[in-house]
Amino acid sequence: MSVDKRRNLPEPVCTAHTDCFGNRKSKCSVLWDNDFGGRDCPFYKNREQYRDELQEVGIRWKRES
Numbered sequence: 001m002s003v004d005k006r007r008n009l010p011e012p013v014c015t016a017h018t019d020c021f022g023n024r025k026s027k028c029s030v031l032w033d034n035d036f037g038g039r040d041c042p043f044y045k046n047r048e049q050y051r052d053e054l055q056e057v058g059i060r061w062k063r064e065s
């Protein structure tokens with residue numbers, strides 16, 4: 001089980017959106033809890049959408065994994 005060292009909590013599993021910007025090896029690296037009561041994650045966006053939004057505000061995304 002991977003652990004977010006900043007929070008010392010296990011990263012939640014996310015197999016619904018493996019193309020999400022926050023998805024790292026089927027774990028969510030951006031949320032502490034991704035239980036939305038059976039609904040889809042409202043924070044999902046694919047990496048291209050995320051990169052485009054960062055570029056709109058002038059931030060360059062270096063992580064391409």
Ligand code: SF4
Pocket residue numbers: 014017020021022023024027028029030031034041042043044045
């Ligand atoms: S933000 Fe939502 S969709 Fe993206 S990895 Fe986390 S739980 Fe999954």
